[in-house]
Amino acid sequence: MNEPARPTIGFIGVGLMGRGMAKNIVSKGWPLVVLGHRNREPVEHLKSLGATEVGSARELAEACDIVHLCVTGSPQVEAMVRGDNGLLAAGKKGLIIIDCSTSNPVSTLALADEAQRAGARYVDAPLSRTPKEAEAGTLDTMVGADDETFATIEPVLRAWAGNVVHLGPVGLGHKMKLINNFVAMGYAALYAEALAMARKAGLSIEQFHSVIGSGRMRNGFYDTFMKWSLEGDPNAHLFTISNAHKDMRYLASMVAELGIVNPLQAQVRNGFAAMDAAGQGDRHVPMLADFIAGMNGLPPARS
Incomplete structure (x- = not known):
């Protein structure tokens, strides 16, 4: 009996931490789509492993079921989620957005509310440890999500994290x-x-x-x-x-x-x-x- 098709995973922010996380996702069998980045080396490396590239957050959401954000902080997260070319502009019902950045919980909860109203789900799953563990797929993550959403995303989280702690509802991770x-x-x-x-x-x-x-x-x-x-x-x-x-x-x-x-x-x-x-x-x-x-x-x- 054939296994069900794996969800398509998106990744925004393939920098110091994100490049290793994304590498583990695609190397472990998930279809991966990445947002273009000014630093071409990690993007081209991920493409050589089978990832595809898009030019905007909106395009990424249209192509994906689950999207990771791994950027500097809340202003950058908000820019990727909101606006005409943001993730929510795609109108993708059931889209799950996983914010792996270290963000302001006030912003996180506001974005979670906006996502819910748009028919999407929002998760905070910030990281602990270093780029070395990101490369090895052994990061720590602390997750804020409802039980159903956590069950959906847990296999993907475990592609890049060695220690996954589900703390409870969205916001608790950050x-x-x-x-x-x-x-x-x-x-x-x-x-x-x-x-x-x-x-x-x-x-x-x-x-x-x-x-x-x-x-x-x-x-x-x-x-x-x-x-x-x-x-x-x-x-x-x-x-x-x-x-x-x-x-x-x-x-x-x-x-x-x-x-x-x-x-x-x-x-x-x-x-x-x-x-x-x-x-x-x-x-x-x-x-x-x-x-x-x-x-x-x-x-x-x-x-």
């Missing part, structure tokens, strides 16, 4: 992602300040690592964060200061609506805001250690 990133960026702020303290006190980075890196306080985030200060590896943790600042702004907006007292989150956000405002937003998160060092009259770790 809320949890922002909290997750607060913990991660909190680690970054803590490590950066602690490194500056150690160096001011006459300890080397290697001495700092000999204690922290061999004890209970070591973790996966520490390992990638420290690769810059210890080894000068600029690619160990490919997440920019401007993206970290954006995520902390989204979280600040969320907690303000909830009326939560959040002194630590405000301090973490301000650290990234300062580095972003200083024109260093394109640098990666581990380089926060250099920025905090400079504020304390110290040279960069990797000068």
Whole structure:
């Protein structure tokens, strides 16, 4: 007996994370359609694996059953969903839109309402881990979707994710992602300040690592964060200061609506805001250690 035809999957945003995710989708047997991108290399690579290319989000929706969005944040997501050439303009009944970006939950819930009124379904499935895991198909994702929609999309999610957590209704994925990133960026702020303290006190980075890196306080985030200060590896943790600042702004907006007292989150956000405002937003998160060092009259770790 023949298996039913697999749904056609669309992908918008084949950048650092999206290219690996899309590669896993097409390599594991799903028909894939990608939106053209200014960086042609990942698009052409995916086409060589069997993907097809379209020129607008509307065309993508017309050709697909399930569409992934993996872009910078809510303004970019909204631009792809709304408008004359947006996903919803296709009028595709039953279309499922999966937002894998780190987005503002307020925007997510508004888009979900618009999608429902257009006969489509909206899911938030933001990501955790790095481009290395995206390439391997072992990302983490935290999903906000109704039970029926989650059951439909779960096989596709598992093409690119090793850990899929269904949290509940739409919106919860992006809320949890922002909290997750607060913990991660909190680690970054803590490590950066602690490194500056150690160096001011006459300890080397290697001495700092000999204690922290061999004890209970070591973790996966520490390992990638420290690769810059210890080894000068600029690619160990490919997440920019401007993206970290954006995520902390989204979280600040969320907690303000909830009326939560959040002194630590405000301090973490301000650290990234300062580095972003200083024109260093394109640098990666581990380089926060250099920025905090400079504020304390110290040279960069990797000068």
